[in-house]
Amino acid sequence: MALASNKIKSIGAAQSPLLGAAMFSPAVLYILLLVGGPFFLAIFYAFSDARIGNAEMHFVGLENFRSILQSPSFRVAIRNSFIFTICSQIVVTVGANILAISLEKTFRGRGLIRFLILLPWVAPIALGAIGWKWILDSIYSVITWALVAVHIYKPFSAPMWLGEPRLAIASVLLVHSWRLMPFSTVILLAGRTAIPKDIPEAAAVDGAGFWRTQLQIVIPMMRPIISVAVLFGLIFTFTDMTVVYILTAGGPFDSTQTLPSLAFALGIQGSDLAAGAAISLFLVPLLVIIAYFMLRVAHRAEVN
Amino acid sequence: MAVVETRDLTKVFKEGQLGAVNHVNLETREGEFLVFLGPSGSGKTTLLRMIAGLETPTSGEILIGGQVVNDLSPRERRIAMVFQSYALYPHLSVYKNIAFPLKAQNVKKELHKEKVEWAASLLGIGALLDRKPRELSGGERQRVALARAIVREPAVFLLDEPLSNLDAKLRASAREELERFHRRVGTTTIYVTHDQVEAMAMGDRVMVLNKGVVRQLGTPTDVYDNPADTFVATFLGSPPMNLAELGDVIVGFRPEHFRPAPTISDAAVPFRFKVENIEYLGSEWIVSGTLVGEKLEGKKVFSRLSSAQNLQLGCMYDFAVPQSYLKFFDRSSEKRVAPRVVSWH
Ligand SMILES: Nc1ncnc2c1ncn2[C@@H]1O[C@H](COP(=O)(O)OP(=O)(O)O)[C@@H](O)[C@H]1O
């Protein structure tokens, strides 16, 4: 028995470098082929004049970056990317906290409500976005219909939710928030259950009311988990192009374009691969910063 | 006017089940140290939580300072509670932990520093104010929890097994410190424990609970020397009181009163005692064995002696219990009854 266990141990110990390499090689392969490959291809394209349907390609230096930086739609796209990402995270964090607080107590039908809240997350993003496109449509919008029905607007004078730049930005923001809310809520609910019950009880005995307990005790205690939710949300929103693409296709007049949707519009739809590649490279430094913070949060969670 | 009073207080968690707390009537005395003692699951915590306002009673009343507080929130009851886990706020420094009740109760900001420092010095944790709870030892955490409780100068202190998370050695010194602390501040204190030694050592009065029912409320000597029923008689004392059924009564006697016959000069009941096990505990000996004789043949009993060197395993000895130390309990109700004459043999 002792011999056998010794042997097993020695196999594990002697071959663990190889075994370890074998175990993580699929991950490395995956990253190299599906992430690294396109990434280096994008860098390569960004310094060229590659176009779809044109086999010839020349090195053009920083020319692509210069022309992008001068283009007004790029500036709008970068502004929108930040607006959508940051504002939706604020909306989502506040909303998800409220939802998590209200879903924490047990009541009849809680399971059903939890399920319904989770739906936007489990449904394909395109499906949800198409649903919203109908809800906000210029002719068939149910919101407009409801507002007309209660006589807030006269028929045909109601706002065009996706047709006016400001409203379109607000609409995209709304759909992004709707989309991320479930994810954030579920994470925060899990975070809440991890807080021992006697801590809010101690706060109650200490004389704190509901809001003080939430704002000064419970939510600060959930800071690591909220950071995780926010960082994930930032990445999801920042890199997403489906919502904008389906709702407005970047319009009207490129006013809701984001970095990914503009890169797609120019690079794929407009056949200017080089410009598309250059635009998407602007995502990289920002995502690196976010990734850095994610690793820090993860590390801190490990240490505690 | 009692600081804390309960009237017929009952808590039933699930309808149709036995209550966790049943018809408890209680009145604290000003400044006393009252201990709730009972085995695990006897309803001590539930009772304490109802007094604190963390649990809603099923029926009955709670009064604090003569006023019914059933409908008041914990915040409005002016109580302080120390939780079994201490429930320190992990993201706040010790200073901010102690200051939290002041902030929550809108005490003027200028007074915070002075009050926190007063509470911290009372518990000897003045040097720890900048630390986070996770940087503290168990004993230090317990003191921070106490400081956080005392800082608001509450009408009553509720403590739920505050020593149970400490190791045995620390527990003894923490116990003594708590007693000193109580003498110093003089605040009425309700203290929950399942440890009879703690209860006896610390309590001005001890309330013994079992299955949510108050079995006895009295001074430590009362509950030990004059137990109200067989539960109290066997729950207190280690080893517990020896009980023997004789007809319609149960007769009980403490191990320390069951001694070799020659050492007893008063009127005593004699027994033949067969020694089966001897434990040496340093300051005393615990001898266990069986009685030999008609009615009580084979009855297992304990004796606690200051010396058992001349006893031998497997041998029979003449033991006896002084008549005055015998306790009598009714066999069906298990409640204590007046001494009576029983036929032993
Ligand atoms: N929240 C609760 N829900 C249901 N039953 C409970 C709850 N809290 C306590 N109980 C039950 O009530 C009884 C008394 O518990 P408790 O007051 O914690 O006892 P103790 O503190 O004396 O160990 C136990 O049987 C326990 O299972």
Ligand SMILES: [Mg+2]
């Ligand atoms: Mg308990």
